[in-house]
Amino acid sequence: MGGVFVLRKPRNGNKCRRFDRCNTMRQTETELFLEETRERRRGRRRSFFLDMILLFRPCSYNILFLSLLLLSSSSSSETDNLSPRNQTLRPLEELNKLKAIQQHLRKINKPYIKTIHSSDGDIIDCVLLHHQPAFDHPRLRGQKPLEPPERPRGHNKRIGLRPKSFQLWSMEGETCPEGTVPIRRTKEEDILRANSVSVFGKKLRHFKRDTSSNGHEHAVGYVTGEKYYGAKASINVWAPKVQNQYEFSLSQIWIISGSFGNDLNTIEAGWQVSPELYGDNYPRFFTYWTNDAYQATGCYNLLCSGFVQTNSDIAIGAAISPSSSYKGGQFDVTLLIWKDPKHGNWWLEFGSGILVGYWPSFLFTHLREHASMVQYGGEVVNSSPFGTHTSTQMGSGYFAEEGFTKSSYFRNIQVVDWDNNLVPSPNLKVLADHPNCYDIQGGSNRAWGNYFYYGGPGKNPKCP
Known part of the structure; x- marks a missing residue:
């Protein structure tokens, strides 16, 4: 996530022996590249860190997981840190927001004896x-x-x-x-x-x-x-x-x-x-x-x-x-x-x-x-x-x-x-x-x- 998607040549030689196989590979890689480009341009409302936390929701209460997530973000390459998207990331702010949401959910969602x-x-x-x-x-x-x-x-x-x-x-x-x-x-x-x-x-x-x-x-x-x-x-x-x-x-x-x-x-x-x-x-x-x-x-x-x-x-x-x-x-x-x-x-x-x-x-x-x-x-x-x-x-x-x-x-x-x-x-x-x-x-x-x-x-x- 956040890296540059690169179109690669087929691994078995510089040429494709079967035209239909080569065409399919190029088409698949092109589609992936276009999808990646569209995703990056879309400008999602929530930050990368909040998306990751919600994606791994069962682990959202795991302090070790959150610590590792923040640690990995701090060790990103210098090139990544220069990207416009990363410059706007505020992981601690997003983490505090998530904590506040979870705390509020625990407050208003009461224990239940049946769910419909x-x-x-x-x-x-x-x-x-x-x-x-x-x-x-x-x-x-x-x-x-x-x-x-x-x-x-x-x-x-x-x-x-x-x-x-x-x-x-x-x-x-x-x-x-x-x-x-x-x-x-x-x-x-x-x-x-x-x-x-x-x-x-x-x-x-x-x-x-x-x-x-x-x-x-x-x-x-x-x-x-x-x-x-x-x-x-x-x-x-x-x-x-x-x-x-x-x-x-x-x-x-x-x-x-x-x-x-x-x-x-x-x-x-x-x-x-x-x-x-x-x-x-x-x-x-x-x-x-x-x-x-x-x-x-x-x-x-x-x-x-x-x-x-x-x-x-x-x-x-x-x-x-x-x-x-x-x-x-x-x-x-x-x-x-x-x-x-x-x-x-x-x-x-x-x-x-x-x-x-x-x-x-x-x-x-x-x-x-x-x-x-x-x-x-x-x-x-x-x-x-x-x-x-x-x-x-x-x-x-x-x-x-x-x-x-x-x-x-x-x-x-x-x-x-x-x-x-x-x-x-x-x-x-x-x-x-x-x-x-x-x-x-x-x-x-x-x-x-x-x-x-x-x-x-x-x-x-x-x-x-």
Whole structure:
């Protein structure tokens, strides 16, 4: 690796006695030479040393192997050291990065009693309830998950699809044993896609494009001005196209309290397409939380100590299937988030009466009491330079005016009041940051209650 490939003459004489044999040898050597040249020009993202360590992964913990690797690099010839590629190598830096990744993987990937390999490439580990990442938190260490609370009055459990019907990992009949929770295993390549270990699993709030934008664009319905203790809505699921791995497209409910400065508290749940976080373009069920405006606290799913999962059928971060199709079948999921009046924790229900788990109240400052705003809708990251716009889609990728079977929607939008009652969202307003790129239209009827259509294609003639 890294040497010069030289075309050699056949060993048995200066001439080939058989033309076809000689031609085959020249062709093979030429192909190897061209492949070597292409490989060297490709400019692989990871360094030689990290590639070697990952290649010999079973030995990655072997200090002797790493020492020999570094020693061999230091004894390279003077000619090799003068090559442009070798001048950029930082073996100690790469080694420290790998150590940090392995340490983080050991922290979030807990011991399991069963492993399930999903058809989409995910590995689902069945982890004992009290071994999940949430119980690394000092306030939860040594405890067990709480019993389910009383649901809000006016909430009807729909008789519908069971969890195995809409998550890929369980479609072949695989389940986690009772007393365990299914957790999507984090891999080395997942963390390598992030800028660093410290930001892995976090929603980067500021993706600077210009002086007036942080790169996040929204089309949302919202209520404010009262005290809110929860929210509920049904959302149809799509698989929007995302332009590159540094962008995402999501649809979710936000439970919000505090100012939009450094003390913002949010609880979030919905579906998202995020190539950077998951490595693919599947729509996935996700959760999020923060108590300092996305700065140091909080994370997606179970990637830090925070959310306590209680359900053995749902894997947070796993792909949702099926999804809705344009002019075709529509598939939606119902989400309910509410504050337990007795203990003050915020609980999450997914689908037809399936309790997923809860966010302990001590994680928050303002949300220990109540929410001051609830939002429903879509969000994308636009990383394109100023003057252009991303083609990342929101929702179905079609504008709100397209309507049913074409546009994405939220329906039966409700909030939980001070007395633990589910009521229609009063004074629901709608807002789109960039209506020529993604828009929203609200309405109300007897079948859907308060609802809205939203979304769009991003870049189009009206959205430069």
